[in-house]
Amino acid sequence: MSDLAAPYRRTGRLDGACLCGGTRIRVDGDYVAAVGVCHCRKCRVWSGTITGYFLAKPEAVHVEGPTKTYASTPFASRTFCEVCGTNLWLRNNKDDAEYELMPALFPAADSFPVISEIYCDRAPAYGQLKGDHKRATQAQYEANNPFVEGDTP
Ligand SMILES: [Zn+2]
Ligand SMILES: [Zn+2]
Incomplete structure (x- = not known):
């Protein structure tokens, strides 16, 4: 979503925490x-x-606390709080990869709009989002992204 994200790039401070606060x-x-x-x-x-x-540059992200990381694919991993299990971020395994942070951890992110929706044809009935943001089906997304999470177990 890098191009879509351009108008929403900001520089500043956001504070977030997991459920247990650790x-x-x-x-x-x-x-x-x-x-x-x-x-x-x-x-x-x-x-x-x-x-x-939401995306954040790696040099902007500072973490304190007991985290654990799970390699969900050979090229990306997911990190969570070891104590309470709150999911924290998804990130590609490159030093310069941006963090993909879970917005609910950051009160200030409550006002962030949805600007993209991928795998939209796989959305469950309980996850149908309104709005005219950019959407891509699984086939569309995977055609443009050679290294993706994929949708197979
Ligand atoms: Zn926690
Ligand atoms: Zn995904």
Whole structure:
């Protein structure tokens, strides 16, 4: 969603925390004040419901607390709080990859709009989103992204 994200690029500070409060995330730097929703199987099973993320530059993200990381594919991993299980972020395994942070951890992100929805043809009945944001089906998304999460177990 990089092109779509351009108008929503911001520089500033956001504070977030997991459910138990043991893991704290401070974004201090460049981030995107908008959410991209993904309905792929991995994202939905991981969160337990529909899932969206906002981007932040790696140098802007500061984390304190007991986290654990699960390699959900050979090229990306998902990190959660080891104590309470709150999902924290998804990230590609590249040093310069942006964090894809879970917006609900950050009160300030409550105002972020949805700007993209991928795997929209896989959205469950309980996750139908309104609005005229950009949508891509599984086939459309995977055609444009050679390394994707995929929608197979
Ligand atoms: Zn926690
Ligand atoms: Zn996904």
